[in-house]
Amino acid sequence: MSQLAKQPEYPSHSTQPDESKAERPPPDGGLTAWLQVLCMHFTFFNSWGVSNSFSVFEQLYTAELGKSSSEIAWIGSVQVSLLFFLGAFAGRATDAGYFRIVYTTGAFLQVFGLFMLSLCKTYWQIFLAQAVCMGLGNGLTFAPGLAIMSSHFARHRAVAVGMAAAGAATGGLIYPVLVDQLLYTQQIGFGWTVRAAGLVMLITQMPGLFLYKPRFEARASGPWIDWSAFKEAPFVFFTLSMFLNFWGLYFAFFFLGNFARDRIGVENTMPFILILNGVGIVGRIVPSILGDRLTGKLNILVPLSLSAAIVIFAWIAVDSVGGLYAFTVVYGLVGGAAQSLFPATASTMTPDLRRIGTRIGMILSIVGFATLTGPAIDGVLIQRMNGSFTGAQAFSGSCIILGAFFAACCRVAKGGWKLRVKV
Numbered sequence: 314m315s316q317l318a319k320q321p322e323y324p325s326h327s328t329q330p331d332e333s334k335a336e337r338p339p340p341d342g343g344l345t346a347w348l349q350v351l352c353m354h355f356t357f358f359n360s361w362g363v364s365n366s367f368s369v370f371e372q373l374y375t376a377e378l379g380k381s382s383s384e385i386a387w388i389g390s391v392q393v394s395l396l397f398f399l400g401a402f403a404g405r406a407t408d409a410g411y412f413r414i415v416y417t418t419g420a421f422l423q424v425f426g427l428f429m430l431s432l433c434k435t436y437w438q439i440f441l442a443q444a445v446c447m448g449l450g451n452g453l454t455f456a457p458g459l460a461i462m463s464s465h466f467a468r469h470r471a472v473a474v475g476m477a478a479a480g481a482a483t484g485g486l487i488y489p490v491l492v493d494q495l496l497y498t499q500q501i502g503f504g505w506t507v508r509a510a511g512l513v514m515l516i517t518q519m520p521g522l523f524l525y526k527p528r529f530e531a532r533a534s535g536p537w538i539d540w541s542a543f544k545e546a547p548f549v550f551f552t553l554s555m556f557l558n559f560w561g562l563y564f565a566f567f568f569l570g571n572f573a574r575d576r577i578g579v580e581n582t583m584p585f586i587l588i589l590n591g592v593g594i595v596g597r598i599v600p601s602i603l604g605d606r607l608t609g610k611l612n613i614l615v616p617l618s619l620s621a622a623i624v625i626f627a628w629i630a631v632d633s634v635g636g637l638y639a640f641t642v643v644y645g646l647v648g649g650a651a652q653s654l655f656p657a658t659a660s661t662m663t664p665d666l667r668r669i670g671t672r673i674g675m676i677l678s679i680v681g682f683a684t685l686t687g688p689a690i691d692g693v694l695i696q697r698m699n700g701s702f703t704g705a706q707a708f709s710g711s712c713i714i715l716g717a718f719f720a721a722c723c724r725v726a727k728g729g730w731k732l733r734v735k736v
Contacts, residue, residue, distance in 0.1 A: 339467045345526055346465040346473075352521040353477035356458040359423055359514050360451040361652070362484015364393045364563075365593075368570035368586050369489045370443070373496075375571070378436050382571060383692030389567055390688040391444035392451065397559075397681030399452025404674020405537045407457040412527050419453025420518045422446055427514055431507035456677055458521060460670035463660035464528045471610050474657035475601025482597060482649060485566075485590030487513065493583050539663075539671050548662045550723035552676050555655050558618055558716030560683040561625065561709035562651060565589065565644055567688045568695070572702055577637055588641045593649030600650040601657060609735035610658045611724040617654065618717035620647045625710035629703055651713075687712070 340346050367389035374385045406415045426446030433439045459474075466473045488510060495506040542548045569589060570582040579585070600617060604610040624644045631637050656673075663672040687709075694704040728736035 339465050339528070341466050341469050348520075348524050349462040349465050349526065350473050350477050352525050353458050353462040353474075354480035354483075355517045355520055356454050357478055357480030358484035358487075358517055359480075360396055360455050361478075361481035363447070363488055364389065364396070364451075365481055365485035365566050365590055366488040366492075366586070367392075367567050368582075369492050371567055372570045372574065372582065374436075374439070378439075380436055381692065381696055382568070383689055383696050384436070386567060386688040386692035388440055388444045390563075390685050391440070392448040393563065393688075394681040394685030395445070395448030396451035396455050397677040397679075397684055399449065400456040400674035400677025400681070401537060401671070402674065403453050403456040404460055404670035404672070404677070407460050407527070407670035408529075408668060410527075410530070412457050412461060412525070415453050416457050416525065417522060419450045419457075420522060422450030422453065424450075424511055424515050424518065426450060427507060427511040431504040431511065454521070456674045457670065458525065459656055459660065460673055461525050461527055463669055463673075469605055470660060471601040471605040471654070471657040472598075474660065475598045475653050478597045478601075478653035478656065479594045481652065482590045482593035485593065486587055489583065489586050489590070537671070538675060539668060542662070542672060542675060545662075546726040547723050548672075548676075550719050550726055551658065551662055552679055554618075554716045554719035554723060555659065555676060555680045556683045556716075557712045557719060558621075558651060558655065559680050560687040561712035561716070562621065562648055563684060563688055564625070564691050564705060564709040565628075565648065568691060568702070568705070569641065573637060575700060576702060577632070577634055579634060579637075585637065585641050588638070589645045590649075592642055592645035593652075596646040596649030597653035601653055604654065604657070607735075609728075610654055610661065611720065611727065611736045614651070614654045614658060615717055615720045615724060617647055617650045618713055618720055621651050622710045622713035622717060624648075625706055625713060629706045 371382070371385050371389065374380065374388070375382060378385070403415050403419070406412070426442050426449075429442040429446060430439065433442050459477075462473065462477060463470055491510055491513065492506055495501050495509055496503060501509075566589065569585055573579040573582040573585050600613055604613045621644065624640065624647060628640050628644075631640050659673055659676050660669060662676065663669050690708065691705040694708060695702055698704045724736050728734040
């Protein structure tokens with residue numbers, strides 16, 4: 314009996330899903346499916362792309378606001394964590410048929426928050442606009458977009474998510490360059506620089522508002538949390554793995570610029586930020602293709618997570634500009650790959666695609682606690698060690714190693730001990 318057949322029957326009312334449509338396999342291609350990838354690329358662009366650019370704001374705010382690295386890191390960590398925290402609500406609302414309302418509200422909050430940021434003068438004003446308002450917008454767009462896009466793919470899902478996740482890298486390239494050129498080169502001021510970024514965001518939000526296409530009818534019944542998921546070992550192990558990995562993964566994306574400036578003595582840190590995000594385009598797409606066609610998602614995720622941890626530990630020994638360039642290139646590849654493969658693999662943690670929004674949202678909400686506290690812990694460790702990054706580097710590397718261990722447990726739970734099984 315198939316997994317779909319084991320699901321409880323739906324009540325007979327107008328929102329009952331079309332069973333034949335629900336059981337129909339995803340198209341795995343075609344114009345409509347690939348338009349969902351385009352839309353999700355821009356969703357990544359305007360959520361994770363902005364978050365991956367936070368190193369630019371970290372340096373600016375520490376210099377202008379007179380706050381510690383830990384205090385400034387709370388802005389970025391709250392913004393990222395709200396992207397994850399709202400996952401359960403936004404994912405379940407998507408399954409219930411409220412995708413348009415949820416996504417449109419999220420897109421509005423993202424753009425509104427960025428334009429309000431252009432008027433901010435104090436720490437708390439910036440916190441409310443950039444962390445809270447934009448973070449809420451990220452949470453209301455990311456999980457619904459990922460659920461809708463994932464429902465159009467099965468065999469090629471990792472490739473689709475990888476191409477979409479490349480938006481985090483392109484956003485991480487475009488937004489820092491825009492800020493750097495307008496704020497420092499053209500010197501048009503912080504307000505007009507952020508408004509220009511807001512215009513870019515407004516334009517790139519348009520495809521998602523009109524082209525996203527849900528595959529299934531509304532599933533009005535059912536709980537907001539699918540408690541049965543916690544009885545499945547692969548789901549539990551994978552959620553633990555995501556939590557631990559994201560506890561450490563964002564450290565370099567937040568603090569690389571500060572490290573280059575404070576520990577290496579580099580005046581212009583922009584090349585490092587651009588390289589970190591630029592090579593991430595390759596890191597997000599190529600491993601996803603390999604995972605789909607050759608190895609399986611989990612089989613390639615485990616060694617990539619382990620590699621990211623090793624590179625973080627190697628960062629401790631970096632004391633020159635050349636060494637920092639080498640670290641930036643390698644971590645951009647493996648860190649970007651890990652960021653991409655986790656959402657792609659998360660979308661496989663449900664046997665029923667009609668519940669994909671709920672399951673993805675549950676995972677993201679739990680991971681939100683990691684992204685909330687991780688960068689702030691890093692900032693405190695740097696402050697307590699009088700500017701040394703060693704403690705924060707050791708913490709981040711250790712978290713990612715533990716994440717790789719639980720990813721390996723998930724792989725065994727799903728595919729057994731045989732090495733040649735594609736999982």
